Amino acid sequence: MMDKEKLRKADFFSGIIILLFGVWIVRQSFKMPMKDSWGGVQNVWFVSPALFPLFVGFVIIILGALLSRTAWKTVGRGEIGAVIRWLLSKSNVEFLASAPTLRFYAMVTLFLSFVYLNIPRIDFFLASILFLSVFISMFYFDDDGVLKRLFFFYLAGLLVFIVYFAAGMESSLGNAVPYSGDVLALFFIVAYCLYAWVQVRKNPSLRKKFRTGMIIAVAAPLIVIPIFKYFLLVPMPYEGLIVAFLDKVWYLDF
Amino acid sequence: MVLLDRIAFYFQTVFHLASEPLNLVILFGSVILGIMFGAMPGLTSTLGVALLTALTYGMGPATAMVCLLAIYVGGTYGGSYSAILINIPGTAASAATALDGYPLACKGEGGRAIGLTTTTSAIGTTISMLFLVSISPIISYFALQFTSFEFFLLAFFGILISGTLTSPDLVIKGWISGFLGLFMACVGRDLLQFYPRFTFGFSELDSGIEVVPVLIGAFGIPQIIQVLKERLVIGEAQKFQRILPEFGTVVRNVPHIVRSALIGVGIGSVPGIGEDIAAWVSYGAAKNISKHPERFGKGEYMAVLSTETANNACVGGAMIPLLNLGIPGSPPAAMLLGALMLHGVTPGPMITFEHPNFIIEVASILLLASITMWIVGMLLAKQVVKVLRIPPPLFMPIVGVLCIIGSYSLGINVFNLYLMLPVGIISYFLTEMGYPIAPLVIGVILGPMADENLRRALMVSQGSFLPIFTRPVSLILFLIIVWTVVSQFEFSRRLKEKVVGKLFKRRAKKTGA
Numbered sequence: 081m082m083d084k085e086k087l088r089k090a091d092f093f094s095g096i097i098i099l100l101f102g103v104w105i106v107r108q109s110f111k112m113p114m115k116d117s118w119g120g121v122q123n124v125w126f127v128s129p130a131l132f133p134l135f136v137g138f139v140i141i142i143l144g145a146l147l148s149r150t151a152w153k154t155v156g157r158g159e160i161g162a163v164i165r166w167l168l169s170k171s172n173v174e175f176l177a178s179a180p181t182l183r184f185y186a187m188v189t190l191f192l193s194f195v196y197l198n199i200p201r202i203d204f205f206l207a208s209i210l211f212l213s214v215f216i217s218m219f220y221f222d223d224d225g226v227l228k229r230l231f232f233f234y235l236a237g238l239l240v241f242i243v244y245f246a247a248g249m250e251s252s253l254g255n256a257v258p259y260s261g262d263v264l265a266l267f268f269i270v271a272y273c274l275y276a277w278v279q280v281r282k283n284p285s286l287r288k289k290f291r292t293g294m295i296i297a298v299a300a301p302l303i304v305i306p307i308f309k310y311f312l313l314v315p316m317p318y319e320g321l322i323v324a325f326l327d328k329v330w331y332l333d334f
Numbered sequence: 335m336v337l338l339d340r341i342a343f344y345f346q347t348v349f350h351l352a353s354e355p356l357n358l359v360i361l362f363g364s365v366i367l368g369i370m371f372g373a374m375p376g377l378t379s380t381l382g383v384a385l386l387t388a389l390t391y392g393m394g395p396a397t398a399m400v401c402l403l404a405i406y407v408g409g410t411y412g413g414s415y416s417a418i419l420i421n422i423p424g425t426a427a428s429a430a431t432a433l434d435g436y437p438l439a440c441k442g443e444g445g446r447a448i449g450l451t452t453t454t455s456a457i458g459t460t461i462s463m464l465f466l467v468s469i470s471p472i473i474s475y476f477a478l479q480f481t482s483f484e485f486f487l488l489a490f491f492g493i494l495i496s497g498t499l500t501s502p503d504l505v506i507k508g509w510i511s512g513f514l515g516l517f518m519a520c521v522g523r524d525l526l527q528f529y530p531r532f533t534f535g536f537s538e539l540d541s542g543i544e545v546v547p548v549l550i551g552a553f554g555i556p557q558i559i560q561v562l563k564e565r566l567v568i569g570e571a572q573k574f575q576r577i578l579p580e581f582g583t584v585v586r587n588v589p590h591i592v593r594s595a596l597i598g599v600g601i602g603s604v605p606g607i608g609e610d611i612a613a614w615v616s617y618g619a620a621k622n623i624s625k626h627p628e629r630f631g632k633g634e635y636m637a638v639l640s641t642e643t644a645n646n647a648c649v650g651g652a653m654i655p656l657l658n659l660g661i662p663g664s665p666p667a668a669m670l671l672g673a674l675m676l677h678g679v680t681p682g683p684m685i686t687f688e689h690p691n692f693i694i695e696v697a698s699i700l701l702l703a704s705i706t707m708w709i710v711g712m713l714l715a716k717q718v719v720k721v722l723r724i725p726p727p728l729f730m731p732i733v734g735v736l737c738i739i740g741s742y743s744l745g746i747n748v749f750n751l752y753l754m755l756p757v758g759i760i761s762y763f764l765t766e767m768g769y770p771i772a773p774l775v776i777g778v779i780l781g782p783m784a785d786e787n788l789r790r791a792l793m794v795s796q797g798s799f800l801p802i803f804t805r806p807v808s809l810i811l812f813l814i815i816v817w818t819v820v821s822q823f824e825f826s827r828r829l830k831e832k833v834v835g836k837l838f839k840r841r842a843k844k845t846g847a
Contacts, residue, residue, distance in 0.1 A: 084503075087503055087767065087768050090767050091504070091507075091767070091768075094767055098510055105517060108532060112529060112531065113527075113529065123527075124797065125797065126789060126792035126793060126796075126797040127526060127527070127789050127792070127793055129524040129526070129527050129529040129531055131788065131789060131792075132516075132520060132524075132784070132785040132788060132789070133517070133520045133531060133532075135788075136513055136516045136517050136520060137517075139509075139513050140510065140513050140514070140517070143506055143509055143510045143513065144510070146506055147504070147506050147507065147510065150504065150506065180563055180564075183562060183563050183565075184559065184563050187558070187559050187562060187563070188559075188759060191555070191734065191755055191758075191759075192755065194738070195738065195751045195752065195754075195755045196752070196755075199738070199742075199748065199751065200748055208735050211731070211734070211735065212731050212732065212735060215730075215731035215734065216727060216728060216731050219562050219727035219730075219731075220725065220727040220728060222565070222727070292728070293728070296728055296732070300732045300735065301735070304732075304735065304736065304739060305739075307389075308388075308739055308743055311392075312388075312389065312391055312392055312743065313392070314391075314739075314742075314743040314746060315746065317742055317748050317751075
């Protein structure tokens with residue numbers, strides 16, 4: 081959490097955002113049937129589906145306004161102006177490029193790419209290994225320089241994936257190479273690991289961390305996925321190359 | 335006779351649960367896992383319950399509760415390990431324990447402190463279990479008299495009070511968080527007319543936002559981001575030898591243990607307020623009562639046992655409103671509510687009719703979990719402490735994968751993930767700006783109850799709000815809500831000061847001072 085002074089400055093802006101959000105809720109609620117008929121039922125105001133959202137929206141507007149007012153009264157006009165000037169200045173750019181912010185971007189990018197790009201399209205086992213190997217290596221090495229390089233390498237790989245899926249290459253290549261998306265993911269994992277190894281090979285302690293991280297990145301999905309798939313009978317979001325192989329092993333032996 | 339029958343049935347249930355080998359395996363496994371979750375800085379019992387919920391999908395409600403309550407009890411207690419041994423509270427609930435626990439560990443008395451907290455945590459859980467069994471029938475009886483207006487006001491009160499008490503900064507932020515949760519509960523087709531609200535044409539949103547992915551996202555993702563962004567470094571754990579506490583120390587402290595347990599039960603039963611507040615209040619009470627308050631903060635046993643008894647007693651306390659009113663008493667209880675609904679058990683006043691033995695079962699599980707926690711604490715403390723050596727960048731990404739697979743597997747729906755992640759990222763920003771997350775989650779859970787009951791009540795009264803003032807319970811709840819809101823504003827404080835000042839002046843004149 082930020083310190084009190086920064087919080088009050090942020091409160092002014094978050095209050096306005098919340099107020100506007102409340103206005104949006106109220107506007108949307110007014111589009112709902114209030115007194116007209118819906119599904120053959122003539123409405124009265126107190127059974128209208130808009131009643132509760134309207135109540136919530138109005139309260140959010142009031143609370144947002146109160147928060148902004150409190151912040152305005154505490155820090156004053158001058159400080160709010162200073163924040164706006166800071167937002168438009170070079171210092172803001174420096175803040176956005178700082179190490180903690182980069183760590184934040186890296187985590188958010190990893191989560192977003194895992195959930196929205198990889199999980200629906202790549203074998204869940206491979207997607208998990210990719211997520212874990214990138215996540216662990218970026219943060220376990222505890223070196224901002226290495227993190228930055230690994231992050232940009234991952235971004236370049238993501239770009240390849242986006243182009244591959246957006247251009248529909250999966251379906252065109254699918255006939256020639258089965259599980260083509262998974263094969264690409266497998267290549268990317270290997271390439272990423274090699275790149276990470278190159279980054280740390282001269283440092284014995286980081287080399288040890290690399291080995292530990294990679295073992296965990298493979299071992300964790302190897303334990304978690306069979307539990308969900310074979311014991312809890314939960315089908316994986318996308319079952320490709322590795323899950324098909326696991327199926328073969330599981331159903332042949334048992 | 336009825337009471338004797340209940341007690342006999344209670345012990346029957348305890349023996350029945352304990353005689354099933356599978357239950358015992360799950361009990362011990364979950365308690366150990368819970369202690370690990372509590373001990374590892376960055377992981378919480380809420381997250382533990384959230385992640386384990388997915389694994390209980392195929393179990394019966396009783397077995398699932400064994401698993402989830404055991405992890406809840408273990409997680410609440412486990413936070414004391416890292417608080418005492420490395421001065422980093424494993425959970426917010428054990429933050430107060432670190433104040434005196436770590437100085438004790440530095441003096442070489444860490445083992446004794448852990449032994450004492452293990453014992454008092456077990457006693458705290460057991461006392462709270464007694465309250466759960468004895469108070470529940472009374473609350474259930476009164477709750478059956480509630481009509482829609484009371485339920486609407488109760489839900490509204492739950493959100494307001496949790497916003498008021500959990501906010502680390504301005505109270506308004508707690509309320510905003512609660513109302514954002516209520517908004518999320520509005521998404522989907524409304525329960526009375528089936529009109530699609532805020533669905534934007536997505537058929538996946540028609541049935542509303544699923545509670546469990548929201549809970550996992552709101553508690554899990556911000557935790558991962560915070561720990562790794564701030565580079566949490568875990569220090570070397572202090573060494574310890576003897577764990578078993580002296581019987582005399584426990585007996586001497588019985589009054590403090592009972593007082594702390596009562597505080598824990600009381601605070602736990604207030605909607606949305608968790609173990610952390612119980613621990614701090616208990617710490618404050620112990621310091622006020624102590625003959626040597628100057629020793630607090632320097633390694634005082636009384637402080638450590640007060641906080642740990644209270645936070646574990648909170649577990650049973652949180653079950654009281656959860657089971658009888660359907661209102662979670664703490665964030666992990668909110669998670670339990672989601673899990674119970676998943677298993678077809680709807681907590682509320684009707685639970686005594688729909689599942690007559692369920693509260694007794696929960697109480698039995700709490701007793702078994704506290705005994706198991708004590709055994710595990712005494713036998714495996716030295717082994718469990720080893721998990722403190724695992725660096726967060728190794729286990730946090732695994733928690734991330736568990737959050738994702740957990741959210742997905744509860745509905746076998748990828749759309750849950752699409753919701754979970756934005757909720758998680760927004761929750762992170764809210765946390766950074768001093769908005770508490772518990773009211774948001776409670777808003778999502780209580781939203782449908784508030785919405786449905788408000789409209790149902792107005793239908794019965796033909797649009798009149800008058801029954802709020804004519805029904806005694808409604809009126810009391812309404813006045814409490816008004817007081818909760820008004821008391822937060824400056825003008826009410828000034829008014830209070832004026833009134834109190836005038837009263838004292840008059841009294842002084844009368845006495846002729």
